[in-house]
Amino acid sequence: MRSFFRFSSWVLMACCWSWGSAMAADFPTKTVRLVVPFPPGGATDALARLMAEKLSDKWKQPVIVENKPGANTAIGTDVVAKSAPDGHVLGIVTGSHVTNPLLGAKLPYDTLKDLTGVMMLTRFHMGIYAHPSVPANTPAELIELAKQKPPLAYAAATTQSYLGMSLLNMMTKTSMEYVAYKGSAQAINDVLGGHIKLMIDPVLHSTLQHVQAGKLKLIGTLSTKPADLTPNTPAFGRLVSGYDFSGVFGLVARGGTPSALVRQIRNDFASVMQMPEVAERIRSIGQEAITSTPEEYNAYILDEMKKWAPVVQATGAKID
Incomplete structure (x- = not known):
């Protein structure tokens, strides 16, 4: 009986891996929406639009930037959290992605369950x-x-x-x-x-x-x-040893998006960020490219939550 369950589990994992790999190979099959949680016109919005243009050329599908500001970036992030786990809706997030749940924000999504990190895009000081x-x-x-x-x-x-x-x-x-x-x-x-x-x-x-x-x-x-x-x-x-308050812009997808697809999206974004025009735009707005792996970004999110939780508790900081 145990052998049967082990075999069944192996078959299920193999099917999931095969399904995820097939999605990655065919991606994207329609327009990709890149959600920016800020109003249009800022430096991050301009960078997102340049990357969207380059990704449209690479993917042979439209990549459109949607500006969804408000609620300390939660409105934009919620669009990603409520999307299908197929990579066609992606979001840019900042440090508020980590601190919002710590600050008592009434979020319409679970930061760790409903979203998954694709990569750290850039760092700013x-x-x-x-x-x-x-x-x-x-x-x-x-x-x-x-x-x-x-x-x-x-x-x-x-x-x-x-x-x-x-x-x-x-x-x-x-x-x-x-x-x-x-x-x-x-x-x-x-x-x-x-x-x-x-x-x-x-x-x-x-x-x-x-x-x-x-x-x-x-x-x-x-x-x-x-x-x-x-x-x-x-x-x-x-x-001050151990002190760091640099900011990170990251890319997130809907939680449950197949890992093979997440890696493919990460690799495509990383290749675009290495293009001279994009790399120069990143430098011109005072940011530094990171292009981490999904695993590194998700570990970073957890580490940052552990880092800031005692600070929030000590200060009593809250947001509505």
Whole structure:
């Protein structure tokens, strides 16, 4: 009897593998929808549209970008979670994909069951910017200043930035205070005007122009290494062992999509990202290509949940 069940299980697995491989070989059989959880016009949207164009040529099927902003990216991700597990609806996600369930968001999907990681696409760096009057120029000097003259206040436009700085506070025994802003533009203007002295924002050309003009200082990246755009700017992660608040854009598919198909989609995206035009676009918007495997991305999601869960608990952070 045991031999029969083992044989039946083997046959079932073989059939599933064969079915998944057949789907991968024929993919895509219709239009592919790439869901971007942000409004049109941003850097990530532009990159998604360029990749969609190149994938359309490669797959000989239309690849269309659908912008579904709102609910801290959950509206767009839900479109993928409610799709068929056949790879024809894919979604771009950010760090909120990890933190939304930790922050008590009432999600219409299960992050781990209804979605599966295809690959990490790109990494971007967050940085601490300061008004020129701040008497600190390096991560070490800022941390020492935060200990000597608390509280230092910082502007940030996202809950993720608050969590990233909360982790830095916990690891350095400082108490830099969060001042919430509705958007980066307002935060930048207030730091430029000296109304608030520090700001957390991505390392982008648009913000670095103020650094180059001497109107802001980039104290350091909140990563384990400097950003490619600012190779001479130190990283907080090199001073504070184990600290990393770099951001990742990832690609997800519906949970239950056959693994052979997921790997095929990953390989096709990776090949497109290596095209000179796409690679240059990635660099131009201050991001760095990763092109991980599905296994690496799913492991990363779990690791990030474990990393941020105690920070959320310690801060009591919530989102609606």
